[in-house]
Amino acid sequence: MVEKLLNPIKDLITDYSFNTENEIVIHTSDFNLAKVSQYLFRDLDCELATVVATDDRFYDDRCFTIRYVYSYHKKNVFFIVENKVKERFNSLANIMPALNWYEREIRDMFGLVPLNHPDPRPLVLFPENFPPDLHPLRKDFDIKTRPEFKSYGKYDYKEVEGEGVFNILVGPIHAGIIEPGHFRFSLAGEHILQLEIRHFWKHRGVEKLAEGKTAEKVLEIVPKVSGDHSYAHTLAYVQAIEKLSNTEIPKRAKYLRVLFAELERLMCNLNDVAWLFQDVAYSFGAQGMFILKEEVMRLNKALTGNRFNKNVLKIGGVSVDLNQEKVNLIIDKLGYITDKFEFYKKIIFDSASILDRFETTGRILYETVKELSCVGYTARASGLKSDIRKEHPYLIYDKLTFTSQTFEEGDCFARLKCRLSDIEDSISIIKEVLSDLPDGEIFTQPNLLPANRWTLGYSEGQRGNIMYFVKTDKEGKIDRLKIRDPSFNNWQAIQWAVLGDIVADFPLVNKSLNLSYAGTDL
């Protein structure tokens, strides 16, 4: 199968090998990198899952490695193109805009220069307070380094000029109880000509923090990457560790993991719908959905003792089991939520004033989400299928039935409909899991991590798929942890979503995408 897929580019690649059963590593020359990438991205319709750089200068190769990870949707396969880099590499962002942020991130964090990059400004480390020669993910960088706190340079924002054109600057601190990020609107009258976003205000150095720690120790950091997705992030991480250490978790643990993952998805989706209502000043619906969200959080608390189900996942299984009493509690709560949800759903489709705000607002075209490799509901609302539970099934998702619906319109309403259908999916999955929950153990002692190996871990969060890249060092500790939150791929789409809309619609567009700042900034 792989042979056949790679046949058209067999002259361009030197060789390929299997890292694990679904991870195929492709080696090519620097010269052919663009052609190989184009073939995977356009002809095979792969999604750019992530780009990972590692500092291997102290290993055999004496250079850096950049791995472009492509997710092939039709078969359960990842193509990983390896590129050995000394100081510079050819930028592909001109032909693949999805690479734009990745390459800038690599430049900041590793000091590798992407040649001919269309936007050479710093991304993660602000020139206002980080010296330009600081590259934290290099192995010879000490994590405790704290350069003097002063201004080292200036960030150049894009300029929009013309008669009557003016700018509105928003943030980093916003009016509501939300995360910090900077938005710059350039307007002519009320209409948005350009939106420029600047993120990474909350860059906390998560990836560097993981280096040199044991897998267990990193488990304390991972839930703090993106709070509302703490479970999904941890799931992606533990799955990578279990794959590396060749640990097969018990069957009951797999079912329970799916159950808690869907509870988190349900909670996030209910919260999103509530905020969407709130932003169109439809308080009745909003408060109704907030009640349902709170019910899910209280259910979490009753099941696991934590409202976010943090600390449920362990390497080798789960730490919380369900008894009959708890199963009944879940079924009761789901019944209540389903009834109420059906009621609110009818209201939405009945009310012209709600539909009027949602429909045609914040439109993102199929071509845009495809080019930017958007994931999750952002992609699905614009007609691009994206659900890693179906593409690369993990746990027991291949046995479960769920729709993961796509819509064509790409507007706020389509994204709302995605949420609504996801809520129904989650409820039906939880019921299915509970109906054939097997007996048995929920934990198995994990095997030791092998030295000098790497793999991918992934899970479908509510916003889209979460990708983890884990590489071990010679002692079996974490050498490199690359985290890719779905928001990292999706943020750029917001700049296209608002074009032609009015500023007053921006909060709605922003909420309809509901992207994570913490997960992006790391």
Added chain:
Amino acid sequence: MFRIFKERFKEGIKAEEIKIRDENVEILGKQLKEKIDKYFQGSFAIREVDSGSCNACEYEISALSNPYYDIERFGVKFVASPKHADAIMITGCLTRNMYEAVMKAYENVPNPKFVIAVGDCALDGGVFKGNYAVMDGIKDKLPIDIWIKGCPPEPIDIISGLLILLNRKFEER
């Protein structure tokens, strides 16, 4: 429209119904309201600033506005501008990139003001302490009046934290 009214009358007001279920919120809330009525003429305004949290704290702070807690009925209001605030509430470790913005927000809160640190990271950075990208927490940068622990603290913890703050400031002197 008719359906909405039908549901309204059938359901009643959610906040009242909850009294029976969540006694703690009501007891603490009532005490909080008494204090706020007495010392703040019924309105205690908070400006929430995220200085580098993972957004779980924000999730729980915004949960305070849902019908189960409805903290505004006790006189607590989250405001948009620091200039309208009596207190500044900070979540998460203090990142290098956010340092200046947080300090500006603090300076813009009129005196006298309180600083409320929320979550395990807010005080000294928590797990991020010592990292290159953070300035640890706000511990030695701002005068913290109360630290509400938890990862994240639950809504009820935040309510009781506010109550302790007001008790400490006004009653125990």
